[in-house]
Amino acid sequence: MPHKCTKCGREYEDGSTEILKGCGSCGGKKFLYVRQEEIHKDVLEEKSVDEIASETKEEVLEVKTEPDKGVEMYDRVETIRIVGPGTYELNLEKMAEGDERIISVGKEGVYNIDLLSFSKDEKKKQKKKQ
Amino acid sequence: MKIFYQTFGRARKKFSSFLNRFFKKKRTRIGIYGPPNAGKTTLANRIARDWTGDAVGPVSEIPHETRRARRKDDIVISGANGATVTIDIVDTPGVTTKIDYHEFLEFGLEKDEAIIRAREATEGVAEAMHWLREDIDGVIYMLDATIDPFEQVNIMMVGIIESRKLPVIIVANKIDLPDSAPARIRSAFPQHPVVAISGLEGKNTEELYEMMIELFG
Numbered sequence: 634m635p636h637k638c639t640k641c642g643r644e645y646e647d648g649s650t651e652i653l654k655g656c657g658s659c660g661g662k663k664f665l666y667v668r669q670e671e672i673h674k675d676v677l678e679e680k681s682v683d684e685i686a687s688e689t690k691e692e693v694l695e696v697k698t699e700p701d702k703g704v705e706m707y708d709r710v711e712t713i714r715i716v717g718p719g720t721y722e723l724n725l726e727k728m729a730e731g732d733e734r735i736i737s738v739g740k741e742g743v744y745n746i747d748l749l750s751f752s753k754d755e756k757k758k759q760k761k762k763q
Numbered sequence: 764m765k766i767f768y769q770t771f772g773r774a775r776k777k778f779s780s781f782l783n784r785f786f787k788k789k790r791t792r793i794g795i796y797g798p799p800n801a802g803k804t805t806l807a808n809r810i811a812r813d814w815t816g817d818a819v820g821p822v823s824e825i826p827h828e829t830r831r832a833r834r835k836d837d838i839v840i841s842g843a844n845g846a847t848v849t850i851d852i853v854d855t856p857g858v859t860t861k862i863d864y865h866e867f868l869e870f871g872l873e874k875d876e877a878i879i880r881a882r883e884a885t886e887g888v889a890e891a892m893h894w895l896r897e898d899i900d901g902v903i904y905m906l907d908a909t910i911d912p913f914e915q916v917n918i919m920m921v922g923i924i925e926s927r928k929l930p931v932i933i934v935a936n937k938i939d940l941p942d943s944a945p946a947r948i949r950s951a952f953p954q955h956p957v958v959a960i961s962g963l964e965g966k967n968t969e970e971l972y973e974m975m976i977e978l979f980g
Contacts, residue, residue, distance in 0.1 A: 713885060719864030719878035721885045725916065728892035729923040 635672055636694070639663040644672055664694045711737040711744060791979050792834075792851045792898055796891065796924070797905030798916055799826035799857025799884075802936040804833075806905060806962040807854035811835045813968070819854050825870045827884035829856050832894055842973050848980040850901075853894060856887025860916050895923070901930045901979045903971075908935040908943035908959065912951040921952060930978045935959040938966060 636645040636652055640661035645652050655662050714722040715738045734747035795803040807819040820833045836851045862884050867877035895902075902924050906912050924931050933952050935945035938961045945959035958974055960967045 713889070719881040721862045721881065723860050723862070723885065723888050725858065725860060725888075725892065725919050726923065728889060729895060729927075731896070732893060 634666045634668055636664040637667050637672065639665055642676070662695055666694070709737075711735045713737075715739065791849065791900050792853060793901045793903060793975070793979055794853040794855055794891075794894055794899040795903045795905060796855055796858060796895070796920060798859055798907070798914065800824070801857065801905035801907045802962045803857070803905045804829050804854050806903070806934070806936070806960075807833070807835070807852055809962050809965060809968065810838060810840075810852055813965075814838045814840055819852070825867060825872070827857055827862070827867075827880060827887065829854060830880070830883040830887035832856065832887075832890050840972050840975055842976045843969075846976050846980065848976045850975070850979060853899065855891035855894060856884065858888050858891055858916060858920055860919075862888075895927070899929065902932070903975075904931055904933050904955075905936055905962075906933065906948055908937050908945045908948060909940050912948050917951075921955070931955055932971070932974050932978060933957045934962075934971065936962050939964045 635647050636649065637643070638645075638652075638656040638659065638661045640663070641656060641659040643656055643658045644667075645664070651657060652664055656664075709724055709727075712724050712727045712734055713736045714724075715736060716722060717739075732750050734750040736745045736747070737743060738745060795807055797803050804820050804822045808822070811817050811819050815835070815838055817835065819835050820829055822828060833854045834851055835854075837849060838852055839847055839849050841847045862881050864874070864877040864881040867880050868874065872880065904917075904921060904924065906917065921931070921933075933948060933955050935943070935948040935957055936959075937943050938945060938959050943959075945957065948959075949957045956974055956978065958967070958971045960971055962968075
C-alpha cells in the first residue's frame with residue numbers, strides 16, 4: 634500500500650526507501666499507509682491526513698533517522714587536522730606508525746599530502762628499525 | 764686489480780662494523796612522555812641536577828612550554844647497593860590529541876603569540892612521536908596524580924608504548940598537592956610499575972631511581 638506524508642500529503646509508492654530520510658517535500662517524519670483507492674481522499678474530501686488515519690484506523694509510521702555520526706578518530710586518514718588557525722587535532726596512533734604527513738585543513742575532504750615525508754628511504758627506515 | 768680493492772674495502776667495512784657492535788657502549792635512551800603540565804621537564808631538570816648539576820629546560824604553568832625535544836646525555840644513576848645505570852634522558856613536548864590556541868589566551872598571551880605557540884606545540888608532538896619510533900629504549904610516562912588518568916591520550920600513548928615493547932615506568936607526580944591520588948593511577952595501569960613522587964620537591968625520587976636501575980639497566 635502506498636505511503637502518504639501526514640504533514641503535506643505527498644504520496645510515495647509502496648516500499649519506497651526514499652521516506653527513510655524523511656518526506657522529500659516537507660521533511661516530515663510521519664507517514665501513513667493508505668489504500669490505493671483512498672490515496673487522494675484528503676484532497677477530494679478536504680480531510681487532513683490525520684483524520685483519514687483515525688477513520689481507517691491505520692497506524693501512523695514515524696521514521697527515525699539516525700543522527701549523522703562523525704568520522705571516528707582512528708578512522709581518520711590525516712595525521713594532523715587543522716580545524717582553524719591555532720587549533721589542531723592530532724592523530725597520535727598514525728603519528729606513531731610513521732613520519733608520513735597527511736594534513737587536512739578546515740572542512741572534511743580537503744587534504745594536504747606531504748609527498749617528501751612519504752619518500753623517505755625505505756631501506757634506511759628498515760635498517761633503523763633493527 | 765679494481766675488483767681486489769673493492770672486495771678488500773667491503774671486507775674492511777664488515778670488520779669495523781663487527782668491532783663497533785662488540786665494543787661500542789650501548790646507549791640507553793630514556794624518553795619522558797606524558798600530557799602537557801604533568802611535570803616532565805621538572806623531573807628531567809631534577810634528574811639532571813641530582814646527577815650532573817645541570818638543568819635541561821625551562822618550566823612554566825602555561826602548558827606546552829617544552830615544544831622541542833631536549834636531550835641530556837650520559838647521566839649515571841647509582842642505587843643503594845652500588846648498582847648503576849647510564850642513560851640519556853630525553854625530555855619531550857607534552858603529548859595531546861587537541862591543541863587550541865584559546866587555552867593560552869587564558870594565561871595572558873596575545874592572540875598571535877598563542878597561535879604561534881599552538882603551531883610549535885603541534886610540531887613538538889610530531890617530534891615526540893618521531894623520537895618514540897626511532898631512538899627510544901625506555902619510557903618514563905608522567906602523570907599528574909591530581910588528574911583522572913583515564914584520558915584518551917594516556918590510554919593511546921601507553922598502548923603505543925606497549926606495542927613497541929618498550930619498558931615503561933608510570934610516574935604519579937605532584938604528590939605534594941593535597942588532592943593527588945596515586946592509587947587511582949596504580950589501578951588504571953596495573954600492568955606497569957607505578958612510582959609516586961613529587962618532582963618539584965624531590966619526594967620519593969629514590970624509589971624512582973631504583974626502579975630506573977632495575978628496568979633500564
